Amino acid sequence: MNETATIVARVHEALRSLDLPDVVIALGGSLAKGNADALSDVDLYVFAASFPDPHWLRQRLAAQLPEAGAFSAWGTPSECGVDFVLDEQPVEIWFRRTDEVLAGVARALSGAVERGERVWTPNGFYRHTALSDLSSMSVLACDNAAFAAMLAEIRAYPEALRQAVFAHGLEALDFWNGNLHLDTAIARQDRYYLESIYHQVRTGLVQCAFAANRKYFGGDKKMQEALEQLGALPAGFMQAILPEGTAADASSAHWRGLFDRAFAMAGPLRQIYQQTDTDRRS
Known part of the structure; x- marks a missing residue:
């Protein structure tokens, strides 16, 4: 197991310990898409029915990963993130509510083009971008049958x-x-x-x-x-x-x-x- 794979396994174990309802955990970003470089971070996506406060998530993950540092948290319980550094490797975890993701995918499948504002997307956030992430991510754990069915449905471009x-x-x-x-x-x-x-x-x-x-x-x-x-x-x-x-x-x-x-x-x-x-x- 290489160094990145070891980091992913350790973080995955920490995420499973959170006992989130109907959780789906996946490796995403450039590592999942196969175009990572020396500057790429480790992106992990977590989908669940609900989340605790993001600062609680940060504290729990810090307790589970005592060797990690530079923890930060952002967002709300419906969409939030926890970032940190583990073995000199930046790690970003994005938490999303499953019902909101499924609803957004359903709108995209019906032909809705939705463009919103996110500070990290200077050209605007096209919501159908999520289908690229979802279709390319490597699922580590899936306790939600509806989510698994959605992943199968988006394999072909609607x-x-x-x-x-x-x-x-x-x-x-x-x-x-x-x-x-x-x-x-x-x-x-x-x-x-x-x-x-x-x-x-x-x-x-x-x-x-x-x-x-x-x-x-x-x-x-x-x-x-x-x-x-x-x-x-x-x-x-x-x-x-x-x-x-x-x-x-x-x-x-x-x-x-x-x-x-x-x-x-x-x-x-x-x-x-x-x-x-x-x-x-x-």
Whole structure:
């Protein structure tokens, strides 16, 4: 057993000792997805019918893991976390109420695209991101049959969600392409406004790319690596999403080129979306 596996086993044992009702414990994050690096932490997800106060959880885990340190806790009993360091390895534990997770997944399966605000997600928190975590996590313990059934159901990308995410992703492109306010901002070289619009547009393109490939969007981290793993992307897509250079002293012509390249991705993405539909039916 390697060092990380030993840490996971020790924390798993400590979590089981909490005796949470109908608990599900899983290894998540980059370790579960297979793209961890030397800077990755250990992410553990805990789903249960209810939780005690997060500070009580912190105290109990500290008692169970006396060799760990730098404990902190955040959130509320319906969604909270306990973070600490064990054997020089950062560990993050995310506690979620099972009923809320199941309800959120049910909405996603029906085609709901919900975007909220979380301080740790600067581009907004797409709630269907949870399906990426849930579908990739490695379950260590599962005492909830409904949760196990949900995990089986989301192994295949739900078609209703795919349609909704793709349509949502194109909204910003369709709005800004040919928009007078964008043209004026380019002429003025209104950098802050242009950067905001450009990021909105490319965020939509990213959502479209994942949906077209029937892959769950897993958040903004390691985006280049995630995009490179998709099966089909339009020519020039990476350059449109992650252009080289800086926009600090960009001319109007530079900004026009950035937006034109981004807008040009809409048609090829639609073709990929339609082609994957055809391939699925054949």
